[in-house]
Amino acid sequence: MTRPLRADALRNKEKLLTVAATAFSEDGVDVPLETIAARAGVGVGTLYRHFPHRNALIEAAYRHEVERLCDAAPELLSSCVPAAEALREWMHAFVHYAGTKKGMADALRSVVGSDTTLLGHTRSQIVAALRVLLSAGAQDGSLRSDADPEDVMRAMGGVWNVGPGPDWEDQVRRLLALLIDGLRYGAPR
């Protein structure tokens, strides 16, 4: 049986994942792993122990980003009212996620190849998070109750169509604002 990671090991792994996501996104697939280790304040040995090769790190970093995004949904719901507000906040997080994934696209392609399992899995995770947010909104009346999370997800997919210009972040924000307004339309309050 595999016992839980020691506290320091966990800390380092977490830090590596965060740093890696940023690095792959900003510097491309070919960023030296030694750079990532250094930025995480860790030796290469540690990096290679957790992630035996480049692809393992890329994949883990991506999974980590998705997880962070999805975990944020319930947290936001407990700190923001009404749920429509939580949704707005979550979509802000989504913008950040989209930015990272945009940058990581090349890196991701080099990993997944034929492995569509990964993409399918993360997609359904995101849909699930969305479902939580939408049903909370339906319950407190801040969002219409007839919206399908799959549909919303598809609509959010439009984000990938935004060009690489300097104002992509604004474009994405506008797109999402529009979407939220649509989800509010006809809500009880």
Added chain:
Amino acid sequence: MTRPLRADALRNKEKLLTVAATAFSEDGVDVPLETIAARAGVGVGTLYRHFPHRNALIEAAYRHEVERLCDAAPELLSSCVPAAEALREWMHAFVHYAGTKKGMADALRSVVGSDTTLLGHTRSQIVAALRVLLSAGAQDGSLRSDADPEDVMRAMGGVWNVGPGPDWEDQVRRLLALLIDGLRYGAPR
């Protein structure tokens, strides 16, 4: 416009491909490219000029093997009579090809990934070579005339099922001999 390769460049490229096929087959995917360059009597610079990265070399080496095999068919027909004899010789060459491909399997997998174009293309090349041999045999009466090259190809596919034991080469030979006898059965002479 891209002019034809200079004579020495062509010689080196050819040598590299031959050496690479052997090396990948015998030493695995991870054989240092410097080793291949050295065995081909060439500097690494030359290797990298012709094949900018490992995958390019692997793919080219594989294509080269297939081409060599297929080009052998018409040559054998002009030097061996009857055509059944040419077919036997060609199948000997196929055994060698199978051995190389067996060894290169790992390397190949790492290249092709989702690219099924490559495998499909080489398959049809081999079928074409087979068709030439079979129709020559039908014409000179040394082989039956109702054999479909696609079928023969499929039967030859059994070669990949031969285990990795020490006598695989003999097993393959017997399998192919059986196949040839089948193709002779009922031939005019």
Added chain:
DNA sequence: GCCAATACCGGAGGCTCCTCCGTTTCACTC
């Protein structure tokens, strides 16, 4: 609070990668 036992960490070192550019060879002309 202390002490082993048990992970985990770090980075030097050996190896491979791949580029870069001075040198050599080729192909073509006169």
Added chain:
DNA sequence: GAGTGAAACGGAGGAGCCTCCGGTATTGGC
């Protein structure tokens, strides 16, 4: 067959990869 430019060669060198193991932190038992 000498001259010339274009193309190819080679291998040194700088950079990244990954392993290995002496040193260090953490944990669980006392």
